[in-house]
Amino acid sequence: MKNNECKIKLPASKLPIGDIVEAGTANEFITGDWRSERPVWNKDKCIHCLACWISCPDSAIKIAPDEKRTTVMTGIDYDHCKGCGICAKECPEKVKALTMEEEKK
Amino acid sequence: MIKPVYPKGKLVAKTGNEVMAEAMRQIEPDVVAAYPITPATEIVQIFSQFVADGIVKSEYVAVESEHSAMSATIAASAAGARAMTGTASQGLSLMWEMLYIASGLRLPIVMAEVNRAISAPINIHGDQSDTMGARDSGWIQIYSENSQEAYDNMIQAVRIAEAAKLPTMVTTDGFIISHCMEVVETYPDEDVKKFIGEYKPERYLLDTKHPYTLGSIDLQDYYFEHRYQLAEAMRHSKDIISEVAKDFEKTFGRKYDMYEKYMMDDAEIAIVVIGSTAGTAKVVIKELREKGIKAGLIKIRVYRPFPAEMIAKDLAKVKAIAVMDRSDSCSGSYAPVYSDITAALFAAGIFTPKVVNYVYGLGGREINTEHIAAIYDKLAKIASGAEKPFTGIEYVNVRIK
Amino acid sequence: MSAKMIEVRWHGRGGQGAKTAALLFAEAVMATGKYIQAFPEYGPERMGAPVQSFNRVSDDPISIHSGITNPQYVVILDPSLMDCVDVTAGIGKTGKVIVNSMLSAEEIAKQLMVDKSQICVVNASHIALETIGKNIPNTPMLGALVKVIGTLDINEVLEDTKKKLQVKFRHKPEVIEGNLASIKRAYDEVKTHA
Numbered sequence: 001m002k003n004n005e006c007k008i009k010l011p012a013s014k015l016p017i018g019d020i021v022e023a024g025t026a027n028e029f030i031t032g033d034w035r036s037e038r039p040v041w042n043k044d045k046c047i048h049c050l051a052c053w054i055s056c057p058d059s060a061i062k063i064a065p066d067e068k069r070t071t072v073m074t075g076i077d078y079d080h081c082k083g084c085g086i087c088a089k090e091c092p093e094k095v096k097a098l099t100m101e102e103e104k105k
Numbered sequence: 106m107i108k109p110v111y112p113k114g115k116l117v118a119k120t121g122n123e124v125m126a127e128a129m130r131q132i133e134p135d136v137v138a139a140y141p142i143t144p145a146t147e148i149v150q151i152f153s154q155f156v157a158d159g160i161v162k163s164e165y166v167a168v169e170s171e172h173s174a175m176s177a178t179i180a181a182s183a184a185g186a187r188a189m190t191g192t193a194s195q196g197l198s199l200m201w202e203m204l205y206i207a208s209g210l211r212l213p214i215v216m217a218e219v220n221r222a223i224s225a226p227i228n229i230h231g232d233q234s235d236t237m238g239a240r241d242s243g244w245i246q247i248y249s250e251n252s253q254e255a256y257d258n259m260i261q262a263v264r265i266a267e268a269a270k271l272p273t274m275v276t277t278d279g280f281i282i283s284h285c286m287e288v289v290e291t292y293p294d295e296d297v298k299k300f301i302g303e304y305k306p307e308r309y310l311l312d313t314k315h316p317y318t319l320g321s322i323d324l325q326d327y328y329f330e331h332r333y334q335l336a337e338a339m340r341h342s343k344d345i346i347s348e349v350a351k352d353f354e355k356t357f358g359r360k361y362d363m364y365e366k367y368m369m370d371d372a373e374i375a376i377v378v379i380g381s382t383a384g385t386a387k388v389v390i391k392e393l394r395e396k397g398i399k400a401g402l403i404k405i406r407v408y409r410p411f412p413a414e415m416i417a418k419d420l421a422k423v424k425a426i427a428v429m430d431r432s433d434s435c436s437g438s439y440a441p442v443y444s445d446i447t448a449a450l451f452a453a454g455i456f457t458p459k460v461v462n463y464v465y466g467l468g469g470r471e472i473n474t475e476h477i478a479a480i481y482d483k484l485a486k487i488a489s490g491a492e493k494p495f496t497g498i499e500y501v502n503v504r505i506k
Numbered sequence: 507m508s509a510k511m512i513e514v515r516w517h518g519r520g521g522q523g524a525k526t527a528a529l530l531f532a533e534a535v536m537a538t539g540k541y542i543q544a545f546p547e548y549g550p551e552r553m554g555a556p557v558q559s560f561n562r563v564s565d566d567p568i569s570i571h572s573g574i575t576n577p578q579y580v581v582i583l584d585p586s587l588m589d590c591v592d593v594t595a596g597i598g599k600t601g602k603v604i605v606n607s608m609l610s611a612e613e614i615a616k617q618l619m620v621d622k623s624q625i626c627v628v629n630a631s632h633i634a635l636e637t638i639g640k641n642i643p644n645t646p647m648l649g650a651l652v653k654v655i656g657t658l659d660i661n662e663v664l665e666d667t668k669k670k671l672q673v674k675f676r677h678k679p680e681v682i683e684g685n686l687a688s689i690k691r692a693y694d695e696v697k698t699h700a
Contacts, residue, residue, distance in 0.1 A: 012330040012337070017270060018211030019323060019331055020308060023316035106539040118533045118542060229548070251571070281571050286532050286544040288567075384569035473572035 027080075031058065035083030037100045041076055046097035048072045052087035061087060107288055110358040114290040121252045121282035124289050125191070125217045125275070126151035128259035130161055131297040134215075135186035135304075138166035138177035143229045144279040145193040145219035152191075171196035175203035182212035183319055185309025187263070189214065193279060194221035194235045201239075204272075208243025208335060210320055213266035213273070216244075217259065220380065220431075221279040222468040230469020231279030233379065234432040237441045243335050245273040245342055246409040248379045250365075252282060252289045254406075257359055260292075263301045264349045269342035271335075278381040278431075280469060292357055300356055339410045346407055363412035365404040368394060369419060372401025374484035377420075377446055378429040379405045382465070382472050389477045400481050411445050417453035420446070424488035426460045427480050433464045433498070440464050440498060459487050459494040465501035476501050512655060513574045514561040517593050518583035518644070521553045527583070527644035528559035530667065531651065535561075537666035538659050541568050556591045563655075581651055582606060583630070583643050585614075594618050604650050604696065606630035606643045611697060626654050628696040630688075637688040638681070645685045646692035653693045660693050 016022070050073065053061040060081035062074045076087075083103060091098040109116055119127065125148045129137070137156075139149040156165040164181075168174045174190050181188035192200065197218060207214050222228040223235050236246055247262060249255040258275040266273040277283050310319060323331055343363065350361040365383070368390050369375065376386055383404035393400040403419065405412075420426055428447075430440030439447070443462035450458065463480060466472045480501070486492040514531070518524030525546040532544035543562040549555075560574045576596040585607040587593060594603060597620070604626045605614055615622035628650040630643035638645070648667075652658045664686055675681040 009326060010330070012333045015327070015330055015334065016308070016317075017334055017338070018308075019209060019320050021318040021321045023318065025318075107536070107541055116536070118529075118536045118544075251569070278571075280545075280548055284545055284548065285571070286529055286542070288536055288541050381571040384571045387569045471573050473575070474570065 032079040037083045042097045051090045055090045121277040122147035124256040133161045134189040136164045136181035136188045140174045142196040144283045148191040171199040175200040187304040191217035193219040204242040207272040211270040215262045216274040218274045218276040219283045228468040237432040268345045281381045363407045367402040369401040373399040375401040375423045377403045413449035417449040421455045425484040431466045512563040513577040514579040515577040516559045520555045523644035525559045534663040534666045538662045626698045638684040646688040649689035649693035650696035
């Protein structure tokens with residue numbers, strides 16, 4: 001299992017004091033295995049409007065600049081995508097580059 | 106002729122509130138957020154004047170309630186500022202939930218608190234009900250007998266809070282000390298500044314290079330560990346408080362400890378008390394000693410953390426002890442200080458002293474040498490076996506029937 | 507109570523400066539090298555209501571923090587208080603009462619039912635009007651109290667008061683002079699039967 005819920009919990013003596021949680025811990029926390037459905041991205045249909053990127057609650061839509069230095073979608077971060085389906089819902093009707101499928105493990 | 110203890114010290118006539126404001130001026134915290142309330146009004150009023158006059162570089166935040174005062178102080182402290190506030194009574198009550206957040210987040214806030222009764226009935230005068238109610242909020246509590254102690258305690262509190270990473274309140278008895286002008290020795294600004302040192306927080310939210318989350322949710326998996334840390338920090342702070350007191354004595358010449366022992370070496374009867382009444386009791390003890398009566402006093406200076414083991418040892422040989430509480434817990438049993446003292450004795454396996462509980466001075470009710478002499482008289486009778494120790498609480502100077 | 511400790515009670519009306527008088531007195535006495543306390547009795551703060559304030563003076567540090575019930579000296583800023591307040595409470599047979607009044611010590615002693623040797627009179631209101639230009643009896647009464655106590659150095663008191671006033675009234679030298687003159691005059695004019 002990848003989930004760090006299963007890591008050994010820190011004792012009081014090793015915890016940072018005062019309810020401090022280090023930054024960036026959400027990235028280490030693998031939530032991808034919570035999915036029952038997964039979004040599938042059709043790269044050829046995608047118009048790179050980034051509506052999915054804006055809507056994704058888990059920052060699981062990967063983006064990067066292309067050769068023209070325009071930001072484009074490059075894929076899905078399946079380590080953090082929980083399969084909520086918002087991206088597929090937000091993908092424009094005429095485009096349908098994102099669709100939900102049954103998660104196959 | 107009066108002389109300063111510290112060669113560079115200056116003798117001034119000031120009230121408790123004035124010296125607490127003076128200490129704040131010398132400490133010159135980055136931020137003070139406060140909502141003034143009787144009898145602590147002058148502390149922040151005078152300090153805000155220092156800010157307005159450009160005497161200090163501190164940021165003064167005039168907030169709309171004490172809840173906001175503590176919230177803003179917490180935010181400033183979390184951001185990395187040396188932050189202070191001041192309040193009393195109902196103001197402390199309104200800060201309630203934020204007090205626990207300040208300690209839970211381990212923020213070294215220093216608060217000037219003036220002890221005042223709590224409503225209802227409304228009353229502006231001195232008793233310790235307000236801070237006694239906050240005794241288990243995770244704040245270090247340092248009580249002052251007089252203005253000199255209030256000034257010295259404020260200076261020490263900054264170092265204690267920052268070393269222990271625990272918020273610390275310094276109190277005086279409302280009106281009795283806050284509004285009483287006395288001779289106080291103040292130290293030069295640069296010496297005070299040198300003693301408290303520069304505040305360098307290990308972690309602070311404005312440190313953009315090392316970002317972190319503060320105050321996140323903590324459920325069954327980690328909450329208990331954090332609360333354990335807090336309780337452990339409170340236990341550990343006893344050493345810090347003693348170290349700071351030792352350094353203070355070395356620097357400025359005035360001796361402080363968790364509590365003061367007055368004529369305790371051979372004491373057969375003793376009073377345990379907190380605050381200004383200790384000074385009045387000392388007058389009585391001197392008179393009793395002249396008559397050959399072995400009376401003593403323990404004045405608790407630091408009530409949280411409570412120096413249980415030490416105090417039990419010092420009370421072990423006393424025959425009869427009166428614990429005087431300037432608050433009533435309405436617990437149906439005993440008042441707070443009595444509960445702590447008897448628990449300390451019991452835990453240490455000390456069962457010989459007869460310990461009785463007096464509640465006095467609520468709402469500023471007079472407590473004078475005659476009242477205290479009567480308590481010692483009762484203790485002498487209990488010690489000799491002429492009278493049995495009473496159970497329950499005896500109330501001093503109150504009309505019951 | 508230490509035999510050397512001096513305890514004073516001031517009677518005034520809200521707004522007359524009984525508290526200020528106690529504070530000024532304490533500061534001035536401290537300048538003569540003694541330990542002091544000054545504290546007011548706080549109640550509802552209403553202009554004209556009877557108010558009290560207190561002083562302790564001692565050669566030794568003062569640790570007592572109870573109220574004062576048996577003062578050796580009582581200072582009355584407003585003679586009308588004698589009709590409505592028990593101004594002689596706790597003074598016994600030796601306590602002195604210093605009254606701001608135009609009446610004689612005999613007349614006041616009769617009204618207060620104490621021995622006339624216990625009464626000291628000074629017309630502080632009159633002195634204040636002539637020196638300060640306003641009926642502010644608290645500063646002259648300070649001078650009268652210093653005289654009656656007898657063990658304090660008036661010149662040191664005047665010197666300290668001058669320093670204090672110079673800070674507060676540096677743009678009004680006439681206020682400083684008036685106040686100092688009022689203290690000195692009351693010191694000289696207070697009638698004692700000692």
